[in-house]
Amino acid sequence: MVDAKKIDQAKAEKLLAQVKDALNTRFLPTYQSLITWFEKDIVNTDKIATGVGSQPNGENFYNFQLKASTTTALTANEIHEIGLAEVARITKEMVAIKNKVGFEGDLQAFFTFVKTGSQFFYPNTDEGRKTYITDVEVYLEQINKQLPNFFGMLPKAELVVKRVEAFREQDGAAQHYFPGAPNGSRPGTYYIHLSDMNSLPKNEMEGVAYHEGNPGHHMQISIAQERTDIPQFRTQASFTAYQEGWGLYAELLAKEMGGYKNDFSDFGRLVNEIWRAVRLVVDTGLHSKGWTEAEAIAYFEDNTPVSPQAIISEVRRYIVIPGQATAYKIGMLKILELRAHAEKELADRFDIKAFHDTILGGGAMPLSILERRVNTWIANNK
DSSP states (O other), X not given: OTTTTSSOHHHHHHHHHHHHHHIIIIIHHHHHHHHHHXXXXXXXXXXXXXXXXXXXXXXXXXXXXXXXXXXXXXXXXXXXXXXXXXXXXHHHHHHHHHHHTTOOXXXXXXXXXXXXXXXXXXXXXXXXXXXXXXXXXXXXXXXXXXXXXXXXXXXXXXXXXXXXXXXXXXXXXXXXXXXXXXXXXXXXXXXXXXXXXXXXOHHHHHHHHHHHSTTTHHHHHHHHHHOSSSOHHHHHOOOHHHHHHHHHHHHHHHHHTTOOOSHHHHHHHHHHHHHHHHHHHHHHHHXXXXXXXXXXXXXXXXXXXXXXXXXXXXXXXXXXXXXXXXXXXXXXXXXXXXXXXXXXXXXXXXXXXXXXXXXXXXOSOOHHHXXXXXXXXXXXXX
């Protein structure tokens, strides 16, 4: 603000001093006391990390967590079986692409090939970082041209692609989307951690860009925020199964819109999808079927090309946040199910633009309410 001449130096120094005092006298002691509590409480934890199913009333607690995360009545066993089926289906598609590109080894060997081949990464230089962002912008520009063919509602807010600021950038951290202003005055931003280019495979970049940008979170969040014909709380509501379900659906929709012309990029899309399918198996395995952390890690390694460090981080996330990771794939599958149902019921009356407007036009909501909304739309158009 000083550089922009929106605040004078004297006022800035006073504010900075107040912030420093608050950090040192309020925030720091609070965090130190929290650390001390954890250090004392660690004696009460199990020596081997286990799921909540082993705890008193753990099964009921986990079922509650699944209901809260997926906004459905699916049981742990049902979600586990859905996950196994999805992993098997996606694996077949991966093998088909492996064979199409002429790779002669098995799928595990192909995983190693795409994880380690230098052709699948940009140089770990400033030029490589600049090229990564430029290429992402090209992918999004191509998809943006197709948006009017698939959506009636389009966001007013622009979408920009940026490197994460140096003060919060981390090697290998997940790309993410930051919403624009509801009135469109500030663009939505797709942020990318570019400090370590070796953690950003080329074959996965396209799918992630569609998930975080268009037709993914930028479309979904911007359209919701810009609605004036629904209660304001619905323009800001948050339901993981809906939001991340849309993000995953958007990755697949982008293929229909002309994306993934490169077979390796399409394989990257499948990597993103099987990652979320594995979550259904591993999360329920840990909390409902007595899996150990080691068993969960082994299943992850057997079925994905995800790095060992990321797998360990993922599994530990599932252990401490039961059920949350199941929301993504369950949300995607529900949207696909609703689309298939609408196409069958409406036949030649089905309008893809109207369907997508129905999904996005009411803001985020539980999947059960989304299903009711789509069924009402179908009835009104029969």
